[in-house]
Amino acid sequence: MPQYSLVTIGRILAGLLPMVWVLLARAGPTQDSDRAQRPPRSSQVSERLRGKDIAKQTPPLDNPEFRPARSATHMRDEDTVLGVVVEGRARAYPWWVLKNHHVVNDTIGRTALAVSLCEQCTGGAAFRREVDGRTLSMRVAGVYNGTIVLQDRATGTLFSPFGGLGLEGPLAGRKLERLPLILTHWDEWLARHPDTDVVFASPALRGGHGAWYTPGKWGIVSEMGSTIVSFDPRLPENTLVYGMESGQGKSYPLEEVRAKGGVVNDAVGPLAVVILARGTLEAAGFERRLDGRILTFRAAPAPPGAMADEETGSRWSIEGEAIAGPLRKKRLAPLDGYTVEWHVWSAYNPRAEVFAEAAATRAGSATSLRTDGLRLPAFTLADARGGGPPRSLRLEGEVNLVVLFAAWCPPCRVEVPRLQRLRDERAASGLRVIGIAVHLPEDLEREAVRHFLDEAKITFPTFLVDDAAYEGLDGLARKAGGPGIVLPMVFVVDRERKVLAMYRGREVETLPGAVANLLDRAGATR
Numbered sequence: 001m002p003q004y005s006l007v008t009i010g011r012i013l014a015g016l017l018p019m020v021w022v023l024l025a026r027a028g029p030t031q032d033s034d035r036a037q038r039p040p041r042s043s044q045v046s047e048r049l050r051g052k053d054i055a056k057q058t059p060p061l062d063n064p065e066f067r068p069a070r071s072a073t074h075m076r077d078e079d080t081v082l083g084v085v086v087e088g089r090a091r092a093y094p095w096w097v098l099k100n101h102h103v104v105n106d107t108i109g110r111t112a113l114a115v116s117l118c119e120q121c122t123g124g125a126a127f128r129r130e131v132d133g134r135t136l137s138m139r140v141a142g143v144y145n146g147t148i149v150l151q152d153r154a155t156g157t158l159f160s161p162f163g164g165l166g167l168e169g170p171l172a173g174r175k176l177e178r179l180p181l182i183l184t185h186w187d188e189w190l191a192r193h194p195d196t197d198v199v200f201a202s203p204a205l206r207g208g209h210g211a212w213y214t215p216g217k218w219g220i221v222s223e224m225g226s227t228i229v230s231f232d233p234r235l236p237e238n239t240l241v242y243g244m245e246s247g248q249g250k251s252y253p254l255e256e257v258r259a260k261g262g263v264v265n266d267a268v269g270p271l272a273v274v275i276l277a278r279g280t281l282e283a284a285g286f287e288r289r290l291d292g293r294i295l296t297f298r299a300a301p302a303p304p305g306a307m308a309d310e311e312t313g314s315r316w317s318i319e320g321e322a323i324a325g326p327l328r329k330k331r332l333a334p335l336d337g338y339t340v341e342w343h344v345w346s347a348y349n350p351r352a353e354v355f356a357e358a359a360a361t362r363a364g365s366a367t368s369l370r371t372d373g374l375r376l377p378a379f380t381l382a383d384a385r386g387g388g389p390p391r392s393l394r395l396e397g398e399v400n401l402v403v404l405f406a407a408w409c410p411p412c413r414v415e416v417p418r419l420q421r422l423r424d425e426r427a428a429s430g431l432r433v434i435g436i437a438v439h440l441p442e443d444l445e446r447e448a449v450r451h452f453l454d455e456a457k458i459t460f461p462t463f464l465v466d467d468a469a470y471e472g473l474d475g476l477a478r479k480a481g482g483p484g485i486v487l488p489m490v491f492v493v494d495r496e497r498k499v500l501a502m503y504r505g506r507e508v509e510t511l512p513g514a515v516a517n518l519l520d521r522a523g524a525t526r
Contacts, residue, residue, distance in 0.1 A: 225408030233505030
């Protein structure tokens with residue numbers, strides 16, 4: 001047997017360490033959910049990854065500077081913040097700071113954590129960034145599935161930004177440990193945590209990158225939208241949901257939870273859960289089982305606390321702590337969940353159930369929408385092809401189809417050319433089509449729309465939506481009983497702007513047959 005010196009043995013071991021790290025990284029997920037065990041195929045992520053220059057444009061914020069609340073003169077009461085409590089210490093990460101970085105590598109006490117934000121999709125999460133005794137350092141690698149993708153700078157592993165799942169690389173399949181985080185406003189956070197500190201940055205950074213977006217704002221950048229693997233038209237793309245990945249997974253639209261009084265007791269498989277929603281933004285989820293019994297919650301009729309349990313009358317905060325009553329200081333186990341817009345949640349969880357989905361689907365179907373008395377608002381919009389001043393929508397046909405679409409939206413790319421052919425076939429019968437592109441008011445987005453129109457040989461008048469038009473059309477869809485604008489969406493109107501019908505998502509496929517009936521009726525009344 002050959003003899004080796006200690007120096008030689010040391011060199012051999014040093015050479016083996018990287019291989020050992022890779023083997024440990026591939027040993028398996030830290031949690032046993034199906035999603036954690038089955039990350040997307042590496043080729044799928046690599047093929048769809050876009051925006052790789054984003055790392056240069058928005059570098060990570062490492063070891064941020066922070067200020068105690070009493071010295072936080074850079075903050076405004078209405079500022080959106082991402083709040084965490086780690087080792088009993090509260091810290092707030094302002095939205096307007098994180099939009100310039102998308103990820104923060106921070107340390108609170110002995111806990112190394114990463115906090116991620118996508119201002120376009122209203123997604124935020126916090127994770128421990130230690131795996132097998134090694135501290136990771138995160139950056140943004142690009143965009144995938146409609147949002148940012150995180151990457152560990154040492155191993156090169158790509159991670160989903162809010163689920164914390166390793167998608168590609170040595171740590172693929174591993175799931176980072178979630179730390180509870182809540183999206184809220186600075187004044188709300190400060191009221192609950194007067195001893196908090198808050199990350200500092202120059203107020204000049206409030207503008208610039210991402211400043212157009214506010215929580216739940218409509219619109220997806222084409223470069224990001226084109227990376228969505230599974231586009232789901234069950235809800236409007238910007239619907240805020242609390243998505244729980246615990247167990248079999250389920251999402252809860254915040255407006256549905258608020259409609260139930262802000263507290264929903266539910267069972268997802270064997271898991272008894274409670275979901276809370278307060279105001280326009282705050283949401284959280286917890287297991288209802290505590291010390292061997294299942295609690296039932298209702299909204300607290302008055303402070304303190306966000307909810308009370310029926311069994312003991314104890315009052316609970318939105319952070320899952322009993323702050324008054326017999327169970328004071330007890331804590332509910334937080335769910336593996338986060339708040340994000342629908343298009344990102346559904347892209348990562350395409351088969352997960354949606355709370356109140358059946359009711360939303362019935363309300364949004366073309367056959368059940370209540371259009372009596374509804375009229376299309378008058379709009380003056382910019383021409384999507386550019387040139388000339390904004391123009392009003394002219395409804396010159398006996399039947400007019402006002403089509404809302406986006407160039408990145410997969411079903412839109414199928415249905416808009418079909419509507420062009422339908423218009424060509426039935427123009428002599430009085431059919432007209434008008435397009436409204438749901439894109440951000442940016443030069444790159446205008447170019448994406450023009451490219452799609454040219455590629456699909458669209459000749460009908462097409463405009464670019466603006467805030468006023470979007471809000472008016474979204475409100476019209478809601479008045480009819482639907483959940484808002486779901487792309488693609490078609491408003492069928494007559495010359496007097498009277499709404500005859502609405503079609504959304506997959507329902508647009510049935511439009512040609514319905515249009516024939518409407519044209520026949522219009523002809524009979526002439």
